Amino acid sequence: MNKEDIKPLEELLDEVRDIDGFPIADDEDILKLSDPPYYTACPNPYINDFIKKHGTPYDPETDDYEIKPFVGDVSEGKTDPVYMAHTYHTKVPHKAIEKFIEHYTEKNDIIFDGFCGSGMTGVAAQNLNRNIILSDLAPAATFISYNFNKKSTNNIQKIANQIIEKTYDECKWLYETTSKEKSNQMSLNDELESGEIQYVIWSDIYRCPYCEQEYVFWDEAVNSETKTVKKKFECPHCNAEIKKRNSEPVIETKLDSALGKEVQQTKQIPVYIDYKYKGNRYNKKPDEDDLDLIEKINSREIPEWFPANEMPDGDNTIQPKKSNGFTHVHHFFTKRNLWVLSELFNNIEQSNLNTSQKNSVKLYFTSIIQRASKLFRWNKNQAGPLTGTLYVASMYFETSIFSLLRNKSHIFNSIDINNYNNLLTTQSITDFNNIESNSIDYIFTDPPFGDNLMYSELNYIWESWLKVFTNNETxxxxxKTQNKELEEYTYLMTEGFKEMYKILKPNRWMTVVFHNSKAKVWNAIQESITRAGFIIAQVSTLDKKQGSFKQVTTAGSVKNDLVINAYKPKKEFEDKFLKNAGEGLEADFVKEQLKHLPVEANIERTEQMLYSKMLAHYVENGFKIKYDANNFYKLLHDNFVELDGYWFLDDQAEEYSEWKSSLKLNEIEDIKKGNQVLFVVDEKSALTWINNFLDEPKDYGEIYTSYEQIATQTDDKIPELRELLDQNFILEDGKYRRPKTRKERESIEKSRTKNLERAWKKLLDRAKNGSRKIKNIRKEALIHGFTKCYQQENYEDIVTVADRLYKSTLESSGDILDFVDIARMKTE
Structure with missing residues (x-):
């Protein structure tokens, strides 16, 4: 795809204007930022041309792709220059991603990332000579990604330095300060020499709650020797012992010339200057000359354009608006830094560079924006913006723009990317009509996780400079501000994964990195993936402390960063199920799932997880459920091989035995201890852990000691450990063991089914005869009852019980939600 061979983007805008996520901007600004066909600050109309040139069409007759999910440890590599060059709200280091791409794909395959963020998936793919299509809703994200992934521009460092030096010559006076070292040695005939400010610390002014006099927070609360903040300190006026939280910030009214009106903001003054003089670093308290310079800057108009957009209403913008009066973008900068940024940006725009070169220099610009703003808080141990927020602290850094640029220049100089074929598009995951179906070889993506980060709000300052804004409708x-709760989040994620399912080739993999500590959000993401048609085969945890992905998990491991590996079933598998409505194909489903699992010890091979997956697949597709937990065990026993509580195909059983014989002693012990289950958060994970732990008979005390270490608080009414053991395992000679024979296993399951049935009937009776919401639910009994009602097409009872449950209970399990959604659809 050569630029000269393509139709101009200006002529194609109307073709993509109705695609979800088309940004909020004038066409002129979209075209100005774009570098077609490789990057468009809107939905990219050249994607299918890219796929046609670089991809391999899917042919079910010749396709022989057979890959198991990735198993192994992966180093993060957070100190790599590419990772450090430009901040973004979440990142997976590209060196970690490379391991997945290398495992799932071959050279020249096309990789896709629908939540590309800063583009690390692209860097990873290109380093391995893979083609990459990157997409994100946020123009700020695709802009950063494009710059990291595009073909290198010759002499860009030299070009950037020329623009920076020009700006320095024009603006260096704004950072001049009198050197106290020179002043102390001056005679009357000496000429005054200036130091260059590196940074200034500003402090809020507060009012004492007792005498109501103003005091400078830095002067009273910060220990001048240790640079630590005191929790209690004395008022300099009345000597009363006070705390920050008991004091009110002083609000001042001042004229905002950019808005043409007065604004009310927290009162702040400079308290500390770090500067450079003749190659050495010094510090001082701002003197009269420093204050005069600030007054001089504040009294003048900035000669060039800068963004003065009003900050959007949002969950993250509340704090700076209410606490600081920062209602517009320019309020997040001191006037001095805003002046220099404005001059620098104007010099980039007025240069004779082409679009690609200008954008490369703009990447330097956007890389320093956060640290150039008032978000750069002062803190002895954690200096810097508070990640994932727009929080403005009581004390912040005003860092010299030129100091920031010099530091970034060193990092950018160290970047070495093996640029390959790549393409960027700015659009929503909910609409990939501009991407051909069954065309992508692998998807790696790191999606938003519930309410952790408000991307459109956090990107707003960047996008104000770029003049192209996120369309946050999808x-x-x-x-809360967007009126989006977990239900809306789940719906949008489901729609997005459906689109990814559509463009991914059959029998191929999607890897989803997920960070959230809330079980309901973890369940929502699993639910979205499953509803889209994917089948989850492997979930691993990312150990940030040890810098590796560990191949251990349970569905409840929500306190770790998770890596979900899911596959799109083969077309013939899908067609067969749809044609027969799943009837008589339960064993086929289990076989397909086992084929996609690694032969190593894997929680997904346990009876509980296999049944849960089959149940979800059948309910999602509206198929009849023939099996309960008891006869599902018979199905497994009649068709597959069980080893150590895991189920295998015949040929896999031998591979598993070979793998197990190669393990070291400590690795075997981990499996014996049930260490594949990190947290017990429900009855299913409790039983899975116990089953793994009982590799040999153990007494109650030993089981209890280990169980307590991994059991976590939950709203699931899990039976006591002793009850779980008595109902699901065999007590023999004072020790508990796994059932050995089919007869033992069927007897236990029969008894468990009766127990769950009694619990379900009590729950149903409470729902029918009570009026209050029901809490303390035994979820396994609830799922048992819902399964039975679904089998009998008794959807009314499902809805009756669901209406009496708390929303948090419904959201805590994808299995529960599946049944409720189907039942409501059927009854309505």
């Missing part, structure tokens, strides 16, 4: 987040 932004998949939980956000």
């Amino acid at each position: 932004e998949a987040i939980v956000n």
Whole structure:
């Protein structure tokens, strides 16, 4: 795809204007930022041309792709220059991603990332000579990604330095300060020499709650020797012992010339200057000359354009608006830094560079924006913006723009990317009509996770400079201001994964990195993936402390960063199920799932997980459920091989035995201890852990000691450990063991089914005869009852019980939600 061979983007805008996520901007600004065909700050109309040139069409007759999910440890590599060059709200280091791409794909395959963020998936793919299509709703994200992934521009460092030096010559006077070292040695005939400010610390002014006099927070609360903040300190006026939280910030009214009106903001003054003089660093308290310079800057108009957009209403913008009076973008900068940024940006725009070169220099610009703003808080141990927020602290850094640029220049100089074929598009995951179906070889993506981060709000300052803004209508987040709760988040994620399912080739893999500590959001993401048609085969945890992905998990491991590996079933598998409505194909489903699992010890091979997956697949597709937990065990026993509580195909059983014989002693012990289950958060994970732990008979005390270490608080009414053991395992000679024979296993399951049935009937009776919401639910009994009602097409009872449950209970399990959604659809 050569630029000269393509139709101009200006002529194609109307073709993509109705695609979800088309940004909020004038066409002129979209075209100005874009570098077609490789990057468009709107939905990219050249994607299918890219696929046609670089991809391999899917042919079910010749396709022989057979890959198991990735198993292994992966180093993060957070100190790599590419990772450090430009901040973004979440990142997976590209060196970690490379391991997945290398495992799932071959050279020249096409990789896709629908939540590309800063583009690390692209860097990873290109380093391995893979083609990459990157997409994000946020123009700020695709802009950063494009710059990291595009073909290198010759002499860009030299070009950037020329623009920076020009700006320095024009603006260096704004950072001049009198050197106290020179002043102390001056005679009357000496000429005054200036130091160059590196940074200034500003402090809020507060009012004492007792005498109501103003005091400078830095002067009273910060220990001048240790640079630590005191929790209690004395008022300099009345000597009363006070705390920050008991004091009110002083609000001042001042003229905002950019808005042409007065504004009310927290009162702040400079308290500390770090500067450079003749190659050495010094510090001082701002003197009269420093204050005069600030007054001089504040009294003048900035000669060039800068963004003065009003900050959007949002969950993250509340704090700076209410606490600081920062209602517009320019309020997040001191006037001095805003002046220099404005001059620098104007010099980039007025240069004779082409679009690609200008954008490369703009990447330097956007890379320093956060640290150039008042978000750069002062803190002895954690200096810097508070990640994932727009929080403005009581004390912040005003860092010299030129100091920031010099530091970034060193990092950018160290970047070495093996640029390959790549393409960027700015659009929503909910609409990939501009991407051909069954065309992508692998998807790696790191989606939004509930209410953790408000991307459109956090990107707003960047996008104000770029003049192209996120269209947040389909932004998949939980956000009160946008009236999006978990239900809306789940819906948008489901629609997005459906689109990814559509463009992915059959029998191929999608890897989803997920960060959230809330079980309901973890369940929502699993639910979205499953509803889209994917089948989850492997879930691993990312150990940030040890810098590796560990191949251990349970569905409840929500306190770790998770890596979900899911596959799109083969077309013939899908067609067969749809044609027969799943009837008589339960064993086929299990076989397909086992084929996609690694032969190593894997929780997905346990009876509980296989049944849960089959149940979800059948309910999602509206198929009849023939099996309960008891006869599902018979199905497994009649068709597959069980080893150590895991189920295998015949040929896999031998591979598993070979793998197990190669393990070291400590690795075997981990499996014996049930260490594949990190947290017990429900009855299913409890039983899975116990089953793994009982590799040999153990007494109650030993089981209890280990169980307590991994059991976590939950709203699931899990039976006591002793009850779980008595009902599901065999007590023999004072020790508990796994059932050995089919007869033992069937007897236990029969008894468990009766127990769950009794619990379900009590729950149903409470729902029918009570009026209050029901809490303390035994979820396994609830799922048992819902399964039975679904089999009998008794959807009314499902809805009756669901209406009496708390919303948090419904959201805590994808299995529960599946039944309720189907039942409501059927009854309505």
